[in-house]
Amino acid sequence: MMKKRFRIKKEKDFKVIFKRGKSYANRQFVVYLKDNQEIPHLRLGISVSKRLGNAVKRNQIKRRIRAFYQLHKNELKSLEYVVIARNPVKDMDYHEIEKSLLHVLRIAKCIK
Template identity: 90%
Template structure:
């Protein structure tokens, strides 16, 4: 379970990320990054569209993304992240998602 201070939930925070953040993408994910000097740790927001499946499937995808960040939080730079899952994600298992997220985060140079 991620603590509240590690999450991005508010619509205005998401909008700020899309406006001011820098985006990096591969076929499976779009990741928006933003340096926030007020916050010394990473914050995560997740967006999974209804096109990716029913509520069960979408929540499964979100849980897997959260698990990835939980596992890799020590290697990641303290930034604000918003992860948007794209269509191919719905057919992926956790290990494929992990590989894909690591790939996009390496492109973004936010792995220590």
């Protein structure tokens, strides 16, 4: 379970990150990154479109992405992350999601 202070929930926070942040993508994910000097830890926002499935499926995808960040939070730089899941994610298991997220985060150079 992620603590509240690690989450990005508000629409305006998402908009600021989309506008001012940098984006990196592969086939499965788009990741927006934004540096925030005020907070010493990483924050995570997740966006999963309705096109990826019903609520059960979307929540499953979000849980897997959160689990990835819980597991790897010590290796990641303290930035604000917004992860957008693309269509292929709906057919992936946790290990494939982990591999794909590590790939896109390496491209973004935000692994310590």
